[in-house]
Amino acid sequence: QLQLQESGPGLAKPSETLSLTCTVSGASITDSNYHWGWIRLPPGKGLEWIANIYYTGITYYSPSLKSRVTISVDTSKSHFSLKVTSVAAADTAVYYCVRYAHGYVDDWGQGTLVTVSS
Amino acid sequence: QSALTQPASVSGSPGQSITISCTGTSNDVGGYNSVSWYQQHPGKAPKLMIFDVTNRPSGVSYRFSGSKSGNTASLTISWLQTEDEADYYCSSYTSSVTYVFGTGTKVTVL
Numbered sequence: 001q002l003q004l005q006e007s008g009p010g011l012a013k014p015s016e017t018l019s020l021t022c023t024v025s026g027a028s029i030t031d032s033n034y035h036w037g038w039i040r041l042p043p044g045k046g047l048e049w050i051a052n053i054y055y056t057g058i059t060y061y062s063p064s065l066k067s068r069v070t071i072s073v074d075t076s077k078s079h080f081s082l083k084v085t086s087v088a089a090a091d092t093a094v095y096y097c098v099r100y101a102h103g104y105v106d107d108w109g110q111g112t113l114v115t116v117s118s
Numbered sequence: 119q120s121a122l123t124q125p126a127s128v129s130g131s132p133g134q135s136i137t138i139s140c141t142g143t144s145n146d147v148g149g150y151n152s153v154s155w156y157q158q159h160p161g162k163a164p165k166l167m168i169f170d171v172t173n174r175p176s177g178v179s180y181r182f183s184g185s186k187s188g189n190t191a192s193l194t195i196s197w198l199q200t201e202d203e204a205d206y207y208c209s210s211y212t213s214s215v216t217y218v219f220g221t222g223t224k225v226t227v228l
Contacts, residue, residue: 039219
């Protein structure tokens with residue numbers, strides 16, 4: 001049974017860099033049938049797709065966040081990570097790490113709340 | 119890319135059917151059969167309800183069905199039940215090799 005577990009600080013200061021990690025267990029992060037990604041849910045708003053990565057390191061980014069976001073994968077540790085630079089209050093959200101099958105999310109982490117505040 | 123357009127809220131009584139629309143463009147919904155639907159209860163992670171426009175994952179009730187016409191996809195919930203009260207989001211693959219979500223719809227069971 002696949003498990004996705006987000007980890008990272010729950011609080012970030014404006015202008016800082018936010019770093020989150022998703023640990024994958026119960027399945028292989030190098031399975032060629034899947035991509036791995038991040039989606040967020042700001043309070044009172046809708047879901048927003050952030051980025052995806054394939055185990056080979058091929059990346060895909062949301063055009064609106066591309067300039068501030070980096071997604072990476074470490075297959076030896078079976079985890080993938082997200083960095084968001086120059087965070088602001090608008091980056092406050094529950095961040096979910098996910099597994100993408102062919103065009104849809106078939107598994108979600110429980111989510112981690114990140115608050116941007118001084 | 120702009121979010122797909124969904125109605126903010128839809129309501130119905132138990133036993134009724136409701137339909138949620140999801141409108142995009144020919145660069146996303148209209149151009150690909152990669153439309154999916156997710157149900158999210160408060161404080162919980164979203165759950166996949168429909169993938170590839172019409173397909174139901176194992177374990178999802180037959181009461182949930184999906185369709186698409188042109189640039190608009192739809193999710194129909196038949197025989198509405200109290201546990202169906204949740205937020206629903208559509209999502210589509212896009213021509214930019216990205217994904218986009220809908221604005222979200224709050225379903226209320228009266």
